[in-house]
Amino acid sequence: MDDDRIPPHPDPRDVTLQQILEALVDPVRRSIVTQLRAASADIKCGSFDLPVSKSTATHHFRVLREAGLIRQYYQGTARMNALRRDEFDAAFPGLLDAIVAAERVPA
């Protein structure tokens, strides 16, 4: 994590529910979280299945990082993304599970 290409990450306990809901109200950002949660490993920025441009995706990753939901780090030149599931669940019990489960409910 000692890499000055990546800005600092907040402690999820310092993030407000308001900030989390503003992050997760966007369907592209929920898709990033859902893809990370379903994956068996961290995912590099370019490897998500997203309907937006690279620069727009970069913005969405930043919002999720600042909301305490993902951790970003470099592996060589690739920026990787990890869901901060345990830390987030400890700060907001049940919230991520409930939202991911609700995403699957047929409309």
Next chain:
Amino acid sequence: MDDDRIPPHPDPRDVTLQQILEALVDPVRRSIVTQLRAASADIKCGSFDLPVSKSTATHHFRVLREAGLIRQYYQGTARMNALRRDEFDAAFPGLLDAIVAAERVPA
């Protein structure tokens, strides 16, 4: 419920997560839900503790009603509000509990 002063209410199972998050991303609307959840009885529109005008509050009640979160009905001339907790929990298990619990987390 057979009162033409109140528009129809959706079945919470027909509401999307997107619509629910758009409803609950607003702090005034979360406050309405939280007050209803903490109350021992339904609450009339004029009796909530809200930092907005009556007409703005009316808008917020409508958004919550259309998201399947509250049921509105008349008691005489008073428009009452009830949290559709059981129906909503059946459609979106754990979601309301997690959000209300998260609201209490100190920022």
